[in-house]
Amino acid sequence: MAISWHTNLGLILGGQKPSKLTRRLCIQAFDTVPDYSTLLDTLSSGLGQHQWTDIVQIDIRDYSGLRRNSPPDLAAVVNSITSSRSSSSSSLSPMAVAARIHKPGHTHVNSNLTKLTTLISKHLPNVTAVASDPWECSPSSRLVAGHLTSQYFSQLLVCHAPILAPLARPKDPCTCNLSSLSIQTSILQSSGANVITAAQLRTLKLLQAEAFFSWEAFSSDATLVFTNLTSLTIDFEKDHVANDSHKYDAQKGGQNPRVSMGIDKRRILFPKLTNLCVRKLPYTYPEAWAMFLDSPIRNLALAGKFAHIRYLDTRVLRQLDIFDMHVYLSEKSFGKFTSFVKTVLSVASSVRSAWIRHSEVFPISVPEVCAWTGLQELNITAYIPTFTLLALVSQLPELKRLIAQRIACDDSEAILESESGPFHVEPGAVASTSVRDLQLHMGGSKPRVTTLQTIIYVVLCMPRLKQLAVKQAYRKDIRLFIRRHAAEYPELLNLDYVHHINMKSVPAQLL
Numbered sequence: 001m002a003i004s005w006h007t008n009l010g011l012i013l014g015g016q017k018p019s020k021l022t023r024r025l026c027i028q029a030f031d032t033v034p035d036y037s038t039l040l041d042t043l044s045s046g047l048g049q050h051q052w053t054d055i056v057q058i059d060i061r062d063y064s065g066l067r068r069n070s071p072p073d074l075a076a077v078v079n080s081i082t083s084s085r086s087s088s089s090s091s092l093s094p095m096a097v098a099a100r101i102h103k104p105g106h107t108h109v110n111s112n113l114t115k116l117t118t119l120i121s122k123h124l125p126n127v128t129a130v131a132s133d134p135w136e137c138s139p140s141s142r143l144v145a146g147h148l149t150s151q152y153f154s155q156l157l158v159c160h161a162p163i164l165a166p167l168a169r170p171k172d173p174c175t176c177n178l179s180s181l182s183i184q185t186s187i188l189q190s191s192g193a194n195v196i197t198a199a200q201l202r203t204l205k206l207l208q209a210e211a212f213f214s215w216e217a218f219s220s221d222a223t224l225v226f227t228n229l230t231s232l233t234i235d236f237e238k239d240h241v242a243n244d245s246h247k248y249d250a251q252k253g254g255q256n257p258r259v260s261m262g263i264d265k266r267r268i269l270f271p272k273l274t275n276l277c278v279r280k281l282p283y284t285y286p287e288a289w290a291m292f293l294d295s296p297i298r299n300l301a302l303a304g305k306f307a308h309i310r311y312l313d314t315r316v317l318r319q320l321d322i323f324d325m326h327v328y329l330s331e332k333s334f335g336k337f338t339s340f341v342k343t344v345l346s347v348a349s350s351v352r353s354a355w356i357r358h359s360e361v362f363p364i365s366v367p368e369v370c371a372w373t374g375l376q377e378l379n380i381t382a383y384i385p386t387f388t389l390l391a392l393v394s395q396l397p398e399l400k401r402l403i404a405q406r407i408a409c410d411d412s413e414a415i416l417e418s419e420s421g422p423f424h425v426e427p428g429a430v431a432s433t434s435v436r437d438l439q440l441h442m443g444g445s446k447p448r449v450t451t452l453q454t455i456i457y458v459v460l461c462m463p464r465l466k467q468l469a470v471k472q473a474y475r476k477d478i479r480l481f482i483r484r485h486a487a488e489y490p491e492l493l494n495l496d497y498v499h500h501i502n503m504k505s506v507p508a509q510l511l
Contacts, residue, residue: 005029005039009046024057025124029141031064036112036144040119047123057129058120058148060161062141117147128177129158159183160205167191167217176200179228185213193220201226205233211282212263223267231275234261236282260291270295276316277301281308289313304328306358310340317344320351322505327358342367345392350374353505357381357405364388370395377401379503386454390431390461399432402462403439403501407454431461438462439469439501456481463489467496 006028027039121127130152132145146164153159154170158180166187170176176197182205188196198218204226206213215224226232260268261283273295281304293315300316302309303326317323325344327337341356341364348371357380358364364382375396380389383406393399440455452474459465459478470478475497482492 005042007039007042007046009042023054024059025055025120026059026061027144028061029064029138029144031138031140036116040112040116043116043119043123047119050123052124053126055124056126057131057158058124058127060130060132060141060145060148062133062138064138064141113143113147116144117151120148121151127152128156130156130161131158132161163187167195169193169195170197179203181205182207185209188217189214191217193217198224198229199227201229203231204229205235207235208237209234210237215260215262215264215268221266223269224264225269225271226273228272229270230272232270232273233277234279236278236280238280238282261288267291272296274298279303281305284308284311286311286313289316292316298322300324302326306337306340310336312344314344314347317347317349317351320349322353323349323351324355325357326355338365341365345370345372347371352376353378353503355379355381355503366392372396374398377403377503377505379403379405381405383407386458390458393435393462394431396432397434399434401437401501401504402435403503405441407440407458429461430463433462433464435462436465437467437469437501438465452477459492459495460489464491465495467498467501469498469501 008024008026130145130149132141142162143164145161149156149159149161149163150165153163153167155177157177159178160180160182163183169192178196178200180203181196181201184207186208188206193216195217201218218224218226260266261278268291270292271294273292274297276292276295276297276299278301281302284307289312293313296319297316298320299322300320301324302312306327309325309327337358346367346369351372352374354372354375354377356364356378364380364384365388366384370392373396376398377400378396380403384404386407389404389407393402438459440458455470455474456478459468459482468478482489482495486493
C-alpha cells in the first residue's frame with residue numbers, strides 16, 4: 001500500500017539540540033485523498049505526552065501530483081472526510097460543499113481531522129508560522145493547512161496557508177503580531193472591517209483577488225497606511241477587462257475618483273513598499289497605479305494582457321532596480337505593443353535588471369534613445385531582430401549580462417540569412433565592450449548555417465565576452481571560427497561555453 005503521509009518526526013525526535021530542521025514540523029501528502037487516521041496515529045505515537053516547545057513552524061507539502069495525471073475531485077475529498085453526507089449538500093458544487101463543512105461548529109467536520117489539529121496544537125504550543133504549497137495543491141492538503149491555520153491564527157507571525165473561514169476581529173489589536181500573510185480577498189470581504197492590523201504587516205499576498213475588492217479588513221480609517229509593509233503581491237483571479245465606470249460616475253458627481261487597485265476611493269499609502277508584484281492585471285485606466293506613486297518601489301513584477309498593461313503609469317519605473325514584465329497579447333496589438341515598449345524604455349529609470357517578455361511570434365523594436373543607461377543585465381524573452389538587439393545593447397554602457405531567448409531575422413538582415421556560397425561572416429561594428437555573459441536561444445532543433453552565422457555575428461560585436469551559452473551543436477564551429485580570427489579577437493579565445501546564464505539580480509518571487 002502506498003504511503004499517504006510522511007513527516008520529519010524521526011529527525012525531530014533524534015535531534016540532540018534544536019536546529020533549523022528540528023524547529024519545524026514538516027507534513028508531506030502523497031495521495032489526493034489520504035487517510036487522516038494514519039497521520040493521526042503517526043503523530044500520536046511520535047509526539048507522545050510531551051510538549052515540543054522548540055517547534056515554531058509547520059509546513060504542509062503536497063506531492064500528490066506525482067501520482068495523478070488530472071486535477072483531484074474535491075467532491076471525492078469532501079466525501080472522504082465527512083462521516084455522512086447531508087441531502088442538501090448533494091446539490092451544491094464541490095467548492096460550496098467544502099466551504100459549508102468548514103463553518104465553525106458544523107457537525108460534519110471529520111472527527112479525525114479535528115483530532116489531528118487538536119493533537120498538534122496541544123503538543124506544539126509555540127507555533128508561530130504555518131505554510132503550505134501553492135494553491136494548486138490537493139484539497140486534502142489544503143484542508144489540513146486550513147484547519148491548522150484556524151487553530152493557531154491568533155498567535156501566528158507568518159501565515160502562508162489557506163484560510164477557510166472569515167476572520168474574527170481581535171479583542172485587543174495590540175496582541176496581533178502577524179507580519180506576513182497570504183489571504184484570499186473573498187475571506188477579507190466576508191470578515192468585515194478592522195480584522196487585520198495593517199501597521200504590523202511586512203509581507204502581504206492577496207490571492208484570487210477580484211478586480212474591485214475592498215481594503216476595509218485592514219482599516220476603515222479615512223486614510224489607510226501600511227506603515228511597515230515592504231512586499232505586496234496582488235494575484236487577480238481573472239484578467240478580464242475591468243472598466244472603471246464608478247470612477248467616471250464619481251467625477252460627474254463631483255466626488256473624488258477612485259485611485260487604487262480595488263474599490264476604495266480613500267488614500268492608501270505604502271511608505272516602505274519596495275517589492276510589488278501584480279499578476280493578471282485587470283484594469284484599463286492608469287489611476288489604478290496612483291496608490292503606488294509615493295512608494296519607494298525598487299522591484300516590480302507585472303503580468304497580464306497588453307490591453308491592460310498598456311495603462312501602466314510609467315512613473316512607477318523611475319526608482320526601480322528590478323523590472324519583470326510579462327505581456328500576453330494578440331497579433332492585432334503588435335503595433336501598439338511595439339510603441340509601448342519604446343515608451344517604457346524611454347522613461348528615465350535607475351533599473352539595473354530587466355526581464356521583458358511576451359508570448360507572440362512577431363518581433364519587438366526599441367527606441368532610438370534608451371534611457372535605461374544603468375542597466376546591468378537584460379533578459380528579452382521575445383522575438384527581436386538581431387540588428388535591433390545590437391542597437392539596443394549599444395546604448396547600454398553598463399550591461400554585463402544579456403539573455404536573448406528568441407532572435408528573429410527580418411528582411412534587412414539578408415547577410416545573416418544567406419546560405420549561398422562558403423560559410424562566412426563579415427564582422428559588424430562593436431556593439432558593446434561591457435557585456436561579459438551572453439546567452440542566445442535560437443529557433444529550430446537542428447543546426448543551421450543561418451543560425452550559426454547569426455550567433456557568430458553577435459559574438460563578434462561583443463569582443464569582451466567571458467561566457468557564452470548556446471546549443472551544443474554550434475560550439476565546435478564557433479571555436480573554429482574564433483581561432484581563425486585570433487589576431488582580431490584575442491579575448492574570445494578564452495571564451496567559456498556554458499549551458500545557462502542566470503539573472504543574478506532577479507529575486508525568486510519576481511520570476
